[in-house]
Amino acid sequence: MSQNDPIDEIGKKLEGIFAILKISNFENLNNFKKELTKDQVNANILKLSDGTRNYSNLASDIAKELKVSEINVKKKISELTKMGIIIAEKTSKGSFYKTTGVLD
Numbered sequence: 001m002s003q004n005d006p007i008d009e010i011g012k013k014l015e016g017i018f019a020i021l022k023i024s025n026f027e028n029l030n031n032f033k034k035e036l037t038k039d040q041v042n043a044n045i046l047k048l049s050d051g052t053r054n055y056s057n058l059a060s061d062i063a064k065e066l067k068v069s070e071i072n073v074k075k076k077i078s079e080l081t082k083m084g085i086i087i088a089e090k091t092s093k094g095s096f097y098k099t100t101g102v103l104d
Helices: 006-024 026-036 040-048 055-066 070-082
Strands: 050-053 086-091 094-099
Touching: 006 026, 026 040, 040 055, 040 070, 050 055, 055 070, 055 094, 070 086
Parallel strands: none
Antiparallel strands: 050 094, 086 094
């Protein structure tokens, strides 16, 4: 890609807009994260969503670590995905979960 690639330029502009939105909502986002991570399952999902685990591995690892049911973890993964907090990034090897950066 060249530096003048329109898609690259759009991406840079979107990153700027995202940064402005995060700054303007900093306190709300921090309060939301604090409430969200009071739940240990949510906290672990955020911690382990680093792009190295697929859906099954993420749910299984957290369920084993916290001694909770996998279905409970899977429901919370789904909720966090719907909220845009985590995303499944598709690769040739499958979909791997990572945070979107909204709460970072």
